[in-house]
Amino acid sequence: MTNLSTIPIKTIKGIGDETANSLHAMGIYSVEDLLMHFPYRYEDYRLRDISEVKHEEKITVEGKVHGEPSLMYYGKKKSRLTFRVFVGRFLVKAVCFNRPFFKNKLNINDTITLTGKWDQHRQTITVTDIQFGPSMKENEVEPVYSVKGNITVKQMRRFIHNALIEYGDDLQSTLPESLLTKYKLPSKRESVQALHNPINQEMLKHSRRYFVYEEFLLFQLKIQALRKYKREQSKGLIHQFNHNDLQRFLKTLPFPLTGAQERVLKEIIHDLTSPFRMNRLLQGDVGSGKTVVAAISLYAAILSGYQGALMVPTEILAEQHAKSLTTLFSKTNVKVELLTSSVKGKKRREILEKLSNGEIDILVGTHALIQEEVSFQKLGLVITDEQHRFGVEQRRVLREKGESPDVLFMTATPIPRTLAITAFGEMDVSIIDEMPAGRKVIETYWAKHQMIDRVLGFVEKELQKGKQAYVICPLIEESEKLDVQNAIDVHDMLHHYFRGKWNIGLMHGRLNSEDKEKVMDAFTRNEVQLLVSTTVVEVGVNVPNATIMIIYDAERFGLSQLHQLRGRVGRGSEQSYCVLLADPKSEAGKERMKIMTETNDGFVLSEKDLELRGPGDFFGKKQSGVPEFKVADMVHDYRALEVARQDAHELLYSKAFWEEEHYKELRNMIEKSGVMNGDKLD
Numbered sequence: 001m002t003n004l005s006t007i008p009i010k011t012i013k014g015i016g017d018e019t020a021n022s023l024h025a026m027g028i029y030s031v032e033d034l035l036m037h038f039p040y041r042y043e044d045y046r047l048r049d050i051s052e053v054k055h056e057e058k059i060t061v062e063g064k065v066h067g068e069p070s071l072m073y074y075g076k077k078k079s080r081l082t083f084r085v086f087v088g089r090f091l092v093k094a095v096c097f098n099r100p101f102f103k104n105k106l107n108i109n110d111t112i113t114l115t116g117k118w119d120q121h122r123q124t125i126t127v128t129d130i131q132f133g134p135s136m137k138e139n140e141v142e143p144v145y146s147v148k149g150n151i152t153v154k155q156m157r158r159f160i161h162n163a164l165i166e167y168g169d170d171l172q173s174t175l176p177e178s179l180l181t182k183y184k185l186p187s188k189r190e191s192v193q194a195l196h197n198p199i200n201q202e203m204l205k206h207s208r209r210y211f212v213y214e215e216f217l218l219f220q221l222k223i224q225a226l227r228k229y230k231r232e233q234s235k236g237l238i239h240q241f242n243h244n245d246l247q248r249f250l251k252t253l254p255f256p257l258t259g260a261q262e263r264v265l266k267e268i269i270h271d272l273t274s275p276f277r278m279n280r281l282l283q284g285d286v287g288s289g290k291t292v293v294a295a296i297s298l299y300a301a302i303l304s305g306y307q308g309a310l311m312v313p314t315e316i317l318a319e320q321h322a323k324s325l326t327t328l329f330s331k332t333n334v335k336v337e338l339l340t341s342s343v344k345g346k347k348r349r350e351i352l353e354k355l356s357n358g359e360i361d362i363l364v365g366t367h368a369l370i371q372e373e374v375s376f377q378k379l380g381l382v383i384t385d386e387q388h389r390f391g392v393e394q395r396r397v398l399r400e401k402g403e404s405p406d407v408l409f410m411t412a413t414p415i416p417r418t419l420a421i422t423a424f425g426e427m428d429v430s431i432i433d434e435m436p437a438g439r440k441v442i443e444t445y446w447a448k449h450q451m452i453d454r455v456l457g458f459v460e461k462e463l464q465k466g467k468q469a470y471v472i473c474p475l476i477e478e479s480e481k482l483d484v485q486n487a488i489d490v491h492d493m494l495h496h497y498f499r500g501k502w503n504i505g506l507m508h509g510r511l512n513s514e515d516k517e518k519v520m521d522a523f524t525r526n527e528v529q530l531l532v533s534t535t536v537v538e539v540g541v542n543v544p545n546a547t548i549m550i551i552y553d554a555e556r557f558g559l560s561q562l563h564q565l566r567g568r569v570g571r572g573s574e575q576s577y578c579v580l581l582a583d584p585k586s587e588a589g590k591e592r593m594k595i596m597t598e599t600n601d602g603f604v605l606s607e608k609d610l611e612l613r614g615p616g617d618f619f620g621k622k623q624s625g626v627p628e629f630k631v632a633d634m635v636h637d638y639r640a641l642e643v644a645r646q647d648a649h650e651l652l653y654s655k656a657f658w659e660e661e662h663y664k665e666l667r668n669m670i671e672k673s674g675v676m677n678g679d680k681l682d
């Protein structure tokens with residue numbers, strides 16, 4: 001069998017040294033690379049019925065020349081050739097620029113094939129290509145390739161054409177016959193042929209399906225092989241404890257757990273008590289009750305004689321978590337401490353001391369937790385909240401503070417399932433998909449900025465009932481340039497508007513942590529009724545008496561972020577409201593605002609967000625770990641991804657996969673990637 005990945009492209013007819021270098025610059029080295037360089041679109045020369053063609057669409061039509069062409073020169077070299085053509089029952093005009101020599105070739109009643117742009121109003125084709133004679137069936141659809149340097153698309157077509165002739169038959173399917181049959185997929189050879197020279201849409205679709213599945217399956221095999229390897233290699237702690245003690249703790253909680261909380265807890269406890277190191281992502285919408293799950297998990301670790309750490313991205317959040325944990329553990333003798341960069345001097349030394357001699361059971365904090373001076377006596381469980389805000393490196397350092405503590409990552413950003421199983425493919429995922437009972441759905445409205453008076457009237461009514469409100473502004477100061485609302489301005493405006501009736505706080509990232517804390521404390525104690533803030537309140541803040549949120553320039557935020565922000569209200573038993581102030585210009589923008597008013601389900605919104613913004617943008621910036629596929633598209637082909645994920649799992653844990661000949665190619669590909677030795681995917 002010929003291995004096309006080892007045959008250099010120079011063996012292809014027409015490719016010399018210089019061309020080879022240009023191709024290398026595009027990452028094309030071997031014949032296989034060349035054959036896998038697929039068109040990014042197709043030029044469609046198939047004949048169309050002119051009555052179905054839209055204005056400005058590109059078309060190819062066959063017709064008969066009608067009447068003499070007329071040629072007009074203007075300027076030195078510029079010319080314009082006009083003639084009439086009968087296309088079916090329509091008489092249309094054709095215009096052809098700067099090709100005067102066509103005139104003599106156009107004879108009345110000749111059949112010609114024209115390609116060009118259709119102007120519906122003038123019933124005119126601006127011709128880019130004329131074939132003298134009827135259309136040639138072979139060239140109906142031409143592939144268009146990305147090219148670089150001095151290589152032209154035409155050349156690329158020829159190289160690939162030649163490569164297909166010489167080596168096309170040597171293409172071996174990576175997928176075994178059994179999978180091809182199962183999913184009725186064409187062979188790799190057929191698929192490659194068809195992608196370069198599609199005979200029809202149907203064939204193109206099937207060929208795409210082959211590669212979508214192959215790419216996803218290989219990706220899933222690699223990522224799951226890596227996870228399997230890590231599981232088998234990583235000797236984690238075995239947390240042993242008396243489950244009755246844990247049950248007793250559960251009874252002290254102010255509420256029964258939801259079904260979803262119980263389920264994810266079971267998954268976590270299973271990991272804790274297993275000899276593998278836990279590497280789990282816990283997803284749950286804002287307010288779904290992740291904190292209590294974290295608390296119970298930490299309690300299990302403590303029962304088995306270990307300490308726990310809870311790491312969060314902001315100081316405010318650290319304080320809130322420390323408070324909630326202290327409350328949840330008030331009927332136990334668990335000792336919770338808070339460590340942030342503002343804990344200094346004697347107090348800090350004391351905490352560090354107690355941590356290293358085991359007097360502190362749970363340490364809550366920001367990245368201050370991963371400084372070198374912080375050492376635990378016996379760290380058994382690390383939980384991070386809002387994990388995507390931490391760098392991989394920070395997570396590693398914290399993990400290494402224990403021998404090999406179990407790790408749980410929590411996030412309130414509902415990550416679409418498709419992304420979760422790709423970007424976080426090497427983690428186990430638990431999902432809380434149920435809200436505690438009795439929660440009122442937040443009513444969301446969309447208003448134009450000019451309706452601000454009415455909106456503020458509404459806010460005032462809530463304030464008069466003794467409620468509190470958030471007003472969210474996108475950015476501070478720089479915003480002038482970017483034409484976004486300035487938080488300070490909004491603060492002043494509201495102050496003016498309400499004429500001192502209410503206390504209005506101002507919160508933004510430029511405040512030092514002491515001032516932030518002061519503002520937050522005042523808001524928590526209802527000394528401040530209206531909090532104007534940038535997005536720093538996004539995560540975790542919990543003031544149940546706040547029932548209304550106004551978001552300025554809402555169209556500037558992603559759906560998931562809006563949902564996160566909105567989650568700051570609706571935390572108590574009262575009806576809460578969210579008003580989106582937005583004047584979106586585009587249809588997509590309007591669509592986004594509408595979706596926000598229609599659903600409270602973070603997962604639905606995140607799927608929409610992914611659909612509207614694409615995977616690269618999903619996390620706000622390019623997220624490493626989101627793989628790029630040649631043919632497959634994570635958003636549109638998510639069903640195939642799900643299928644591939646399950647298949648990969650079945651294969652990896654089956655004996656046949658590791659032994660039988662027809663899986664050899666797949667095995668080779670996994671082995672080559674190095675994941676079976678624990679190498680990271682790149």
Ligand code: ADP
Pocket residue numbers: 255256257258261284285286287288289290291292412436437542
């Ligand atoms: P998040 O998942 O956003 O971190 P929290 O853990 O802060 O959510 O929980 C939100 C609120 O719901 C808290 O006030 C918490 O006490 C409450 N809560 C959590 N679990 C339950 C439950 N099973 N029943 C009733 N209330 C609950």
Ligand code: MG
Pocket residue numbers: 290291385412540
């Ligand atoms: Mg939380």
